[in-house]
Amino acid sequence: MKHFLGIEAIDDMHLWVREARDLKKDPAAYSHLGKNKTLGLLFFNNSLRTRMSTQKAAFNLGLNALVMNVGQDGWSLEFEDNVIMNGESAEHIKEAAGVLGQYCDLIGVRAFAGLKDKEKDEKDRVLNALATYSGIPVINMESTLGHPLQALADAITIDENKIVERPKVVLSWAPHPRALPHAVPHSFVRMIQQITADLVITHPEGYELDPGVTQNTTIEYDQEKALKDADFVYVKNWSSYSQYGKVLSQDTSWMMTREKLGTANFMHCLPVRRNVVVSGEVLEGNKSLVMQQANNRTYAAQLVLKKLLGS
């Protein structure tokens, strides 16, 4: 593995989950692996879990982590080729990436979708520019196209909690006051496709995810039907993909409630809006796995860092 840019970097999901669970049992076991090595963490967007869990993972491996909030600490960056840089941008990503590649041994980056221009977003240009120009392994800490560290943490969490060989997993859309990106649901769907599970996606019409991602996954527009006999219910808002970045519905009846959830496990990547996406009761209830998911972010990141350090 040269980079960790997307879920497709995981060659064997079952094996990775097993390895991550082993790390979790003894997080300091590889504390000398990162000796004299530096991990740069570039944030183009806000972050709580990713910021803290990735630094924690680096610490567990003895890595020196340097955090940079790109917008506020550094220079505004240019991404277009052949542009005459006489506007706002003070530095081209080619130079910034090349420079960072000399100071760091590994680099993690967070850069969300803008949700204005689908074609531009699909290029995932911050992530890819760093992978192209830094000359060092790059880790996706949520990009336009995916959030593979979250999906890996989710895979660990499902593995830790499943009681049947082949659980039924439901990805259920939820309302939200803002337009949110597709990175989390897309990576989640790709991850579930790699484990032993039956996936059903449910959402109002118009909220279909990228068909290139969902492929032949079952889509059920009736939430109640979709949720029947579910073992895990992953709730998440996303904006329309076909009417790119639009909020088509804020239908509160899609909010997850205890009645709808039944005996299934509840999952969400956080941050979550209480009583909009899910009732507080479910979130704090004994079937909620959200804290475990967040905790597993550390071991997902640690496994990825360990693999990149070893290669």
Next chain:
Amino acid sequence: MKHFLGIEAIDDMHLWVREARDLKKDPAAYSHLGKNKTLGLLFFNNSLRTRMSTQKAAFNLGLNALVMNVGQDGWSLEFEDNVIMNGESAEHIKEAAGVLGQYCDLIGVRAFAGLKDKEKDEKDRVLNALATYSGIPVINMESTLGHPLQALADAITIDENKIVERPKVVLSWAPHPRALPHAVPHSFVRMIQQITADLVITHPEGYELDPGVTQNTTIEYDQEKALKDADFVYVKNWSSYSQYGKVLSQDTSWMMTREKLGTANFMHCLPVRRNVVVSGEVLEGNKSLVMQQANNRTYAAQLVLKKLLGS
């Protein structure tokens, strides 16, 4: 001690001061105590001394410190129970605290009073929510209700400089262009009540501190009378407590001067406005203890961290 939320966490002020002074003599003596442990530092407000001295204290104990500027780095947080989160706040403190509690072994938090709504401020909700929901020891780095690390540093400084068994300590209000919180004077008063000292508080009428804090402490509205024969003069501005958060006076005659100070030691927690709160002459004079107070912040923090790590 489960948390360090306020000055009342200090069970024996004389003993703590002695222990802190011992740490100061050999700051690296416990450098392995924090091995493989992480301290999260959450700043909802600006900080220079607290930010640097607490990180320094963590370093002295071998602790990994992760700093988070909550507003700018993370998500805007919700604190109300049972709210429908369809407004500005993206994450509830319950989830944020629970998540942080999994990444960290200890957590420090700074969250000032808003000074708009007394009832709300008195709940000290950021500090208390973290203590309730994080599941790990929480350290107050100045909250609505108190600044106990400052008060402990002040106790150390008084102990280092007192030449009589029972010094006279005067807390003297000073003018300031802005409305400031009561955390520092309240913790200072509570601290002095636990040491061997005579305390007099002096301020213009209308600036009475919380009577639940001052109790039967002498209040003298005539600054000159109050300062007579003082050994230590602690100067500080605060806004009105009864007319909550109001600036009732900017009377420049309350500024501390060399003439007023006489032979007493001058103390202030910093930052301080020169020639408004105190003359530059006093601040830089040979009776000024402000640098020593700031330095003792490191050992106050280090003692608290050491105790929480040990328990």
Next chain:
Amino acid sequence: MKHFLGIEAIDDMHLWVREARDLKKDPAAYSHLGKNKTLGLLFFNNSLRTRMSTQKAAFNLGLNALVMNVGQDGWSLEFEDNVIMNGESAEHIKEAAGVLGQYCDLIGVRAFAGLKDKEKDEKDRVLNALATYSGIPVINMESTLGHPLQALADAITIDENKIVERPKVVLSWAPHPRALPHAVPHSFVRMIQQITADLVITHPEGYELDPGVTQNTTIEYDQEKALKDADFVYVKNWSSYSQYGKVLSQDTSWMMTREKLGTANFMHCLPVRRNVVVSGEVLEGNKSLVMQQANNRTYAAQLVLKKLLGS
């Protein structure tokens, strides 16, 4: 050496370059020199290379680095003497510096020229106030008057790439949409004056640098003539020094191109505006030393830190 405030702190440029190149061969050789010591890094302005390379240098020496973005993390500072601080500034640099000097063993500071008031800028007051009041060694990470870490990195880079005993070095002004400070060209000129090289400076009339810096260095207003037979071409924009801070020309014909560069090496301190200051072709071409310059920032910083720790 007590501080590293400017290029004049370098007593023997050839020796320093040799020492820095030795460090580069084995960056971890002195990893115990910084044990139990803390470097404070104060940023009043944005930074990518300086922020990351100085932290990397500290890491290589085993130093604990504490980063502070002064404006956003701390308090707004006052620099004037004898001022009545009833305006915006909450803390005087005298106290801030004194406090930081107690928490840190070394302090680095970045504070750019304002370019509004020459007399004020020439006092380099942030840098000098820290040197005066902190009581600890201070490192210039680019101040009003100079950027000596950059100049030292440039000296290393020239040494690594020169193929003649006495290379011809040309400092060539370039257009830029904004008014930029003189710190980089001034320190570059001072540095070249200390090595074995012939320096020619070229720029449009009105862009003469400080004559106290350039002294009897050749100034050639005809860029083509200046560039003839150059071994190294250092391209940089700066605003007018005589008409202080003014942009007098944006003449695009001064942009560096492959044709003009010929067989010379291209240098720039970065960040750089592509196709305004220099063509993308030159920047990415095989004569471009910009990545090597940026990489050498780590070893320049590491040498300075090592010397200050040793003294």
